[in-house]
Amino acid sequence: MSEHDRPAAGGGIDGGDGGGGDEASRRTPDNVAPAPRKDGNYISGGHFGNAVLAGTVHGGVTFNHGGGDTPSDLEDPVIASVQLRPGGTLADLVVDADPPRVMVPSGTVHIITLEARTNRAVVLDAARPVVLARRPPRPACLLIRIGAKIEPRRFITDFDVRVPQMQAQGADFPFSISAADVEQFWFEPIARTHEISWQLELDWTCAGRRGTTVINNNGEPFEVYPVDALYDGRKPSVLSSGCSLHHAQGCPSLLLEESGAPTSLWTPATASSRPSYPAVGGPQAADAATAPPNCSEDDDPEDLQRHVLALHAGFAVSDPELPASWPDYRKLASLVRILFNRPDYRSHEPQEFRALLVQVLRYLYVSGQHEPGVALGRIARAAWSETLGEDHPDTLAAANRLAGCLVGLRKYAEARDQFADLLPRCERALGWEDPLTLTVASNLCGCLSALGAHEEARQQCEDVLRRSRLALGPDDPRTLRAASNLAIFLRHLDDHQAALAVSEDTLLRYRRVLGEDHPDTQHAKRDLIALLRELGEDDRAQAVAEDLRAGP
Known part of the structure; x- marks a missing residue:
């Protein structure tokens, strides 16, 4: 079986500013010094006003969005989108559900882009990861494709602790932005023992209003699979399909491939850009015969x-x-x-x-x-x-x-x-x-x-x-x-x-x-x-x- 194509280097991660190239329309008054520029910020897809990519929020972040302002804008002033970047290793992971399906492996970086829908100042008061379900990990196929170095990794969350917290890896909040600058915050969810269904809740204040924006996968939870569960020391665990450079016979990836469905998050089409979060079914989409129940400490394996x-x-x-x-x-x-x-x-x-x-x-x-x-x-x-x-x-x-x-x-x-x-x-x-x-x-x-x-x-x-x-x-x-x-x-x-x-x-x-x-x-x-x-x-x-x- 042939190996997968290597994705193009760079992946579109490191770029210039988020201004969309229309610098002539952004004039700084003569008596005001221009704001300092920040390197490494990037948003693709045209002209943007102010935006924040957030992995966590411990303090206040304010941003403004030029343009019209309606009452509905104030009711829900935050637009969120999610893209993925490989963790320390680029790998394909397919879980042995019924039918088999792609899951996001632990350590995959979630780049969450937050945009303002209103021209008012928006303060991001707090963000927190919320665990919706913990399940014993199912058997899975993990096929390593190519190493991938990440820099920087700004925030991580360990979902194995009872109350997950978002931890800054380097500079912490508060941050500031301007019309010409965009911040990037990367969020790396870590799971070692359970499959985790989760979402991010973002508290905000705008024009005297307070609210919470739920960030998830188009109404379904995000998911993360504990890659560590596929190993017992240096040997494959009982959950591993035994795939290494090639797929082993009977692994869920081969079964998924037979159906014509994608078996990877990192397809050639996304090799030079960050893929959006996959539109794969959540745990409720898996057959009841293979979906393990939500897990608590006193669950009885009997x-x-x-x-x-x-x-x-x-x-x-x-x-x-x-x-x-x-x-x-x-x-x-x-x-x-x-x-x-x-x-x-x-x-x-x-x-x-x-x-x-x-x-x-x-x-x-x-x-x-x-x-x-x-x-x-x-x-x-x-x-x-x-x-x-x-x-x-x-x-x-x-x-x-x-x-x-x-x-x-x-x-x-x-x-x-x-x-x-x-x-x-x-x-x-x-x-x-x-x-x-x-x-x-x-x-x-x-x-x-x-x-x-x-x-x-x-x-x-x-x-x-x-x-x-x-x-x-x-x-x-x-x-x-x-x-x-x-x-x-x-x-x-x-x-x-x-x-x-x-x-x-x-x-x-x-x-x-x-x-x-x-x-x-x-x-x-x-x-x-x-x-x-x-x-x-x-x-x-x-x-x-x-x-x-x-x-x-």
Whole structure:
């Protein structure tokens, strides 16, 4: 997948004065010294009178606006608009809502432009950020595009404190303006633990009137996403999609891209100018299945767990192996990852939830979302090992899913070590004929082959296949997966005729047991096509390929 275009340098941030170029019409009386000029002030878009760009107000700021003056002007004398500038890093952030949507990452600078609607003096008495909602962060895709240095950063607000305040970074209010000068004040909202919905309230005094102007996103709250929640130290957290230079499979950005909607605030059209605040839906626009509730300190994560269980009970298709179930499992996995991101959450009860978690881990593996699967699996294995014991069947099942996701990330050595540790535990706790024991043994063979030990993998796989046929039967899907693995190992050892016999028998059984459209049947067809082409049997390979194309 290609990288995004780099935005043009400068971004239109540093400019001249806000006078719109009509300097001849602004004459200073001969007996009055001209006001000192300020560098770095800029407003685009034509001629302006007086304007203030404010991130916070601690004292009085007065500005005048030339032109007509009506009663309605005095009732609401402030015009506000908002533009964005990247924070310390230019990045795209898409939240796994339903549907996925772009959100503003923490640290993005909000440049708030305030203009006077009246020719009277307007005093800006105070400005304050108001938190409208706090929500546990949802899973998200964060794709770093390019570093971006900001200067200056004038005001910040830490939304993690109980009562957020606007803090000046350098010069503080009061400020003054004149007809020829415009001040710029940049506001940087910071969130680390919760998604925040917020607005800015600006108190003003004008012509003996007092009022408050609410600054928001066209009637909807501003939003900020806590980027820190996507990291656990230097590793991706359970909320991260695992994207780095490129998007990972299954990430919300790819899903949003498929819909044709923009996936970035910083499109090529806005690369040379500051984009306006995005017209994206607020939290109320997200589906109730994926929007976490407003959060308070005494929120009970068990309530969300019960919601997850109820959501799963309503699935039309509950098998995570089937792509038809993936849209529902995506919603479910998003909520499960929100739960596991909470440090106070205890995931080991009830047993019904543990079984569901193992299904979610399987969904993440088969849908290609390996990074979230590893993060989620590590947390579950550690928590259940402590509360249930390392040899508890559910702990062993979660560890097997974790190791499978490591295979998906091609961390074969780590996965091999985990499977090798799991196998004797499973045999001791469950017995050699248990399906999980046989699955772990088959998975270990796959890791050995991936690390180049094809002969060792073949020998062990033949033993696993023999035991699986005895315990589960020759047509059990787990037996057939072991047979598929054996055919692959035989190909690596150049025993193509033996591999062909196993592949053809396995495909016939898959068709009979699972049907033509099952993913395992489709994979078996692809493996047979590759083997036939290696043997030079192109006509037979073409016939299987046409049969494959006729599938889903």
